[in-house]
Amino acid sequence: xxxxxxxxxxxxxxxxxxxxxxxxxxxxxxxxxxxxxxxxxxxxxxxxxxxxxxxxxxxxxxxxxxxxxxxxxxxxxxxxxxxxxxxxxxxxxxxxxxxxxxxxxxxxxxxxxxxxxxxxxxxxxxxxxxxxxxxxxxxxxxxxxxxxxxxxxxxxxxxxxxxxxxxxxxxxxxxxxxxxxxxxxxxxxxxxxxxxxxxxxxxxxxxxxxxxxxxxxxxxxxxxxxxxxxxxxxxxxxxxxxxxxxxxxxxxxxxxxxxxxxxxxxxxxxxxxxxxxxxxxxxxxxxxxxxxxxxxxxxxxxxxxxxxxxxxxxxxxxxxxxxxxxxxxxxxxxxxxxxxxxxxxxxxxxxxxxxxxxxxxxxxxxxxxxxxxxxxxxxxxxxxxxxxxxxxxxxxxxxxxxxxxxxxxxxxxxxxxxxxxxxxxxxxxxxxxxxxxxxxxxxxxxxxxxxxxxxxxxxxxxxxxxxxxxxxxxxxxxxxxxxxxxxxxxxxx
Amino acid sequence: xxxxxxxxxxxxxxxxxxxxxxxxxxxxxxxxxxxxxxxxxxxxxxxxxxxxxxxxxxxxxxxxxxxxxxxxxxxxxxxxxxxxx
Numbered sequence: 344x345x346x347x348x349x350x351x352x353x354x355x356x357x358x359x360x361x362x363x364x365x366x367x368x369x370x371x372x373x374x375x376x377x378x379x380x381x382x383x384x385x386x387x388x389x390x391x392x393x394x395x396x397x398x399x400x401x402x403x404x405x406x407x408x409x410x411x412x413x414x415x416x417x418x419x420x421x422x423x424x425x426x427x428x429x430x431x432x433x434x435x436x437x438x439x440x441x442x443x444x445x446x447x448x449x450x451x452x453x454x455x456x457x458x459x460x461x462x463x464x465x466x467x468x469x470x471x472x473x474x475x476x477x478x479x480x481x482x483x484x485x486x487x488x489x490x491x492x493x494x495x496x497x498x499x500x501x502x503x504x505x506x507x508x509x510x511x512x513x514x515x516x517x518x519x520x521x522x523x524x525x526x527x528x529x530x531x532x533x534x535x536x537x538x539x540x541x542x543x544x545x546x547x548x549x550x551x552x553x554x555x556x557x558x559x560x561x562x563x564x565x566x567x568x569x570x571x572x573x574x575x576x577x578x579x580x581x582x583x584x585x586x587x588x589x590x591x592x593x594x595x596x597x598x599x600x601x602x603x604x605x606x607x608x609x610x611x612x613x614x615x616x617x618x619x620x621x622x623x624x625x626x627x628x629x630x631x632x633x634x635x636x637x638x639x640x641x642x643x644x645x646x647x648x649x650x651x652x653x654x655x656x657x658x659x660x661x662x663x664x665x666x667x668x669x670x671x672x673x674x675x676x677x678x679x680x681x682x683x684x685x686x687x688x689x690x691x692x693x694x695x696x697x698x699x700x701x702x703x704x705x706x707x708x709x710x711x712x713x714x715x716x717x718x719x720x721x722x723x724x725x726x727x728x729x730x731x732x733x734x735x736x737x738x739x740x741x742x743x744x745x746x747x748x749x750x751x752x753x754x755x756x757x758x759x760x761x762x763x764x765x766x767x768x769x770x771x772x773x774x775x776x777x778x779x780x781x782x783x784x785x786x787x788x789x790x791x792x793x794x795x796x797x798x799x800x801x802x803x804x805x806x807x808x809x810x811x812x813x814x815x816x817x818x819x820x821x822x823x824x825x826x827x828x829x830x831x832x833x834x835x836x
Numbered sequence: 837x838x839x840x841x842x843x844x845x846x847x848x849x850x851x852x853x854x855x856x857x858x859x860x861x862x863x864x865x866x867x868x869x870x871x872x873x874x875x876x877x878x879x880x881x882x883x884x885x886x887x888x889x890x891x892x893x894x895x896x897x898x899x900x901x902x903x904x905x906x907x908x909x910x911x912x913x914x915x916x917x918x919x920x921x
Contacts, residue, residue: 558873559867559873559897559898560876560896560902561873562893562895562896562897562900562901563897565893565894569894585874588876588877593893596893756874
């Protein structure tokens with residue numbers, strides 16, 4: 344195994360003329376990419392960035408982001424990535440906790456209220472080319488520190504080594520088959536773990552990445568697919584929900600060109616999976632389950648796994664999963680417990696949180712916090728977060744199961760469920776559903792919704808309370824934050 | 837184009853619940869969060885119906901669709917009725 348930055352160096356040496364990055368009118372070959380990475384690494388060295396020190400990388404997706412990221416690796420420093428639009432409180436918390444020596448960020452001097460030296464990322468485009476050999480980083484040295492946006496509590500700083508990120512790129516590429524010559528549209532921001540992971544995957548095999556500034560409106564993505572004759576597209580379920588609205592005119596128009604799609608970070612409604620399959624019958628459609636601590640551990644390909652679309656899929660090569668009960672013993676097939684993951688991609692632990700490390704990491708395994716079972720065919724079924732489970736009269740209720748049923752009602756676009764105290768004082772908790780209305784549909788009554796749910800769920804799972812909202816709280820990556828709904832419900836009492 | 841402006845205003849107020857009093861030609865519809873991006877196809881279909889021409893999907897961008905003024909300017913280029921035609 345070699346680090347991703349070393350793989351990139353070798354690619355650039357072998358095929359300097361091949362395209363590596365495209366962004367708007369900017370086209371960067373592997374040779375040019377490596378030249379910029381080395382020039383940026385020299386710049387970091389001159390800024391006295393030492394091995395093991397942190398560099399805050401807070402910039403939007405652009406080729407210079409890749410220069411800064413791999414330059415950080417080349418000098419042995421640790422990239423700490425942050426959304427450039429993050430609120431000041433989050434930015435300051437990250438700076439306080441990680442003590443970076445330098446920020447490479449947007450061109451806005453004086454933005455920071457801290458004393459952290461800051462360099463505009465655009466400078467990396469203008470640095471003079473330099474010749475210098477850097478030693479490849481040791482595989483078990485730290486490569487990056489990614490802070491989870493967090494569905495609950497304090498953001499967790501996930502440490503990843505060069506071995507972790509190289510192993511993840513290898514198993515992701517083994518599943519998806521991204522190869523030299525592929526051109527992949529990446530609308531996921533690079534400061535997010537799912538976005539930067541795509542760069543690692545592309546550069547490990549010599550593919551080209553087309554950077555697009557997010558799923559704002561779909562025209563930019565369709566234009567990128569068309570203009571660059573793209574063979575791959577990655578994204579999040581919320582983005583695909585928008586693209587799917589364009590049907591045959593949208594993704595359908597690329598059915599003969601798109602070789603693969605990768606989607607992840609949040610659950611995708613079954614109807615959207617089926618719509619993708621119909622629009623793109625010859626495209627491999629991969630959905631992954633993973634966490635920052637264990638990138639893309641489980642995959643399903645919709646066409647091949649069409650009988651298992653409600654599952655997360657099966658573990659990627661080299662990844663082990665185990666469902667354990669409360670005693671820490673492995674559960675038999677079909678029995679629910681909490682999912683653990685092991686493999687060379689698993690983080691060695693969190694930054695500055697020994698207590699959480701003791702609870703979450705053991706023997707190379709990481710606790711995902713997701714309730715799951717493995718069926719007899721080996722497919723993994725997810726039942727929501729351990730923290731999100733609702734206890735109705737001693738029965739555990741998976742909010743996701745109830746949400747899936749409610750979201751199939753014609754009047755409901757989206758649903759989120761939490762447990763709230765039973766106002767009758769009988770069941771401990773009852774299920775409260777937060778619903779977003781489907782456009783153009785008459786509003787359903789509580790009684791209608793309960794009748795609908797009762798046709799498909801056990802009586803204790805049927806929500807006792809319904810509340811219509813304009814939107815559901817989500818993280819930047821689209822994950823539902825039930826903790827926000829719990830806080831809101833708690834504030835009512 | 838004043839017909840299209842009026843039609844867009846009416847649609848935004850009646851179907852997307854945008855406040856008539858705060859809506860002007862430069863109000864940011866998508867980036868301002870007034871219209872969910874999920875509603876964009878509905879919006880595009882409406883514009884196509886109004887102008888009697890298909891909108892190339894690669895042009896459904898914030899630059900062309902984020903305000904009434906931008907939509908009208910974009911439509912002018914599409915129909916050859918205005919600058920850039």
